[in-house]
Amino acid sequence: MLSLIGVLFLLFFSGVSAVQNIKVQGADYVNNVTSDRFQIIGIAYQPGGSAGFIGGSGIDPLSNGTLCLRDAALMQRLGVNTIRVYNLDPSLNHDLCASIFNAVGIYMLLDVNSPLPNESLNPGDLTSSYNSAYLNRVFAVVEAFKNFPNTLGFFSGNEVIQFSGSETVVPPYLRAVTRDLKQYISKHSSRNIPVGYSAADVRDFLADSFAYLSCDIDGSSSDETRIDFFGLNSYSWCGGDATFQTAGYDILVQMFGNTTIPVFFSEYGCNKVKPRVFNEVQALYGPEMTGVMSGGIIYEYVQESNEYGLVDLHDNGTATIRIDYNNLQKQYNKLDIKQLQSGNSSATMLKAPRCSGGLITGASFSKSFKVPSLPSGGQSLIDNGIQNPNNGKLVDVTETVVKLDVYGSNGGRIENLAIKPLPEDQSNTPNGQDTTGATTTTASGTSTGPKPESTTGGAGHLRMNLLLTCVALSVLALRST
Numbered sequence: 001m002l003s004l005i006g007v008l009f010l011l012f013f014s015g016v017s018a019v020q021n022i023k024v025q026g027a028d029y030v031n032n033v034t035s036d037r038f039q040i041i042g043i044a045y046q047p048g049g050s051a052g053f054i055g056g057s058g059i060d061p062l063s064n065g066t067l068c069l070r071d072a073a074l075m076q077r078l079g080v081n082t083i084r085v086y087n088l089d090p091s092l093n094h095d096l097c098a099s100i101f102n103a104v105g106i107y108m109l110l111d112v113n114s115p116l117p118n119e120s121l122n123p124g125d126l127t128s129s130y131n132s133a134y135l136n137r138v139f140a141v142v143e144a145f146k147n148f149p150n151t152l153g154f155f156s157g158n159e160v161i162q163f164s165g166s167e168t169v170v171p172p173y174l175r176a177v178t179r180d181l182k183q184y185i186s187k188h189s190s191r192n193i194p195v196g197y198s199a200a201d202v203r204d205f206l207a208d209s210f211a212y213l214s215c216d217i218d219g220s221s222s223d224e225t226r227i228d229f230f231g232l233n234s235y236s237w238c239g240g241d242a243t244f245q246t247a248g249y250d251i252l253v254q255m256f257g258n259t260t261i262p263v264f265f266s267e268y269g270c271n272k273v274k275p276r277v278f279n280e281v282q283a284l285y286g287p288e289m290t291g292v293m294s295g296g297i298i299y300e301y302v303q304e305s306n307e308y309g310l311v312d313l314h315d316n317g318t319a320t321i322r323i324d325y326n327n328l329q330k331q332y333n334k335l336d337i338k339q340l341q342s343g344n345s346s347a348t349m350l351k352a353p354r355c356s357g358g359l360i361t362g363a364s365f366s367k368s369f370k371v372p373s374l375p376s377g378g379q380s381l382i383d384n385g386i387q388n389p390n391n392g393k394l395v396d397v398t399e400t401v402v403k404l405d406v407y408g409s410n411g412g413r414i415e416n417l418a419i420k421p422l423p424e425d426q427s428n429t430p431n432g433q434d435t436t437g438a439t440t441t442t443a444s445g446t447s448t449g450p451k452p453e454s455t456t457g458g459a460g461h462l463r464m465n466l467l468l469t470c471v472a473l474s475v476l477a478l479r480s481t
Helices: 002-012 065-078 095-103 132-145 171-188 203-214 249-255 280-284 323-332 337-341 378-384 459-480
Strands: 022-025 028-031 040-044 082-085 107-111 151-158 195-200 229-234 263-268 293-298 311-313 319-321
Touching (some): 065 095, 065 323, 095 107, 132 151, 132 171, 132 378, 151 171, 151 229, 195 203, 195 263, 203 229, 280 293
Parallel strands (some): 082 107, 107 151, 195 229, 229 263
Antiparallel strands (some): 022 028
């Protein structure tokens, strides 16, 4: 009996708890265990921007656990369930950061390309840039993140079809990279991880980009060149006076109305009117759009020179919340999460159209669905895997309290800022918190509101209940001897 109690203790107090995988099911994301629909409530996360990414520096957005803990705590309060990370160094250790975001129910959408040489497709020189060194790079990103259960998907490209001329030559190469990634994942990952594309909102190319990348070349459901999801970087809703119609959201709903894969905003959040009020959130997650769209990713978490940020990050590791963060939090808190998680049965019934030139409306857009063959050495990489892969893995998250000072938009320091680990079947959701001032102190130290709830909720309460169960079993065992 005592050995049984020991086993129960080890089982109940395992330090690593994983979120459930999210799968693509027709035009929806679906929780692989609960079958709840998953709507992306996301934020772009790239401190320093593309200019801040320096290969070989030993730093990328997911390499510093102390900073990730700070940011995950603020994102959990905000209510997001997904981050998008653009530029990553696959040789670095991302275990702690990925595990922290996993612990709070936040998934990761990851770009496999970077702005460094030989690490993205060059629309002006596709035949040279599509080479085995490039494939080694994108496969290395897969290796680094394939084992994390909160890896939601990989972007094979971002806004590659954007300028005049790119629509003629780029599309077949995007299908080629998609194929290569899906074949590599199939051979070297224990689970299927979706691969998709993030498009610029260039209306001359948008509908054709979607039609070209999402159709089936051979008419089967196993076409490996077909994307699993489609992201749109859209900034058409600007200011509190914008509407569903003036922002052109009605046109987008019509454009993607018959989608057979998840479609979402891979970036949104126009900043022409400041501060942003984010009333487009109610449209995106409202009845007019949720039948077609799978949510969106706000651009962006960190305030950079382009002034899209929700949070100011300082050189000493401290952070200050901006008004935009507060405004977005208020919008998220209005969402009906149970309604968003309800199934969209009609979205799973549609079959992808067969690829043909008739799907394409633009005169200059590629109508050729002949996908380039693998470059020299590419097949060997897929068959045998890359050399010396850096495989990430979940680790114990032993620190939950943020030690770096974080300040509210009112100037007061946020007290007791910490992550709140969630049970393994939950993703993070808006929880009604108001970070504006409810948990801060003013500069003079006067409290402006009640203390935040205990950070031992969720998984913490579960483990406490299990502890009490073990104690009870121990008492019974002793009495029976």
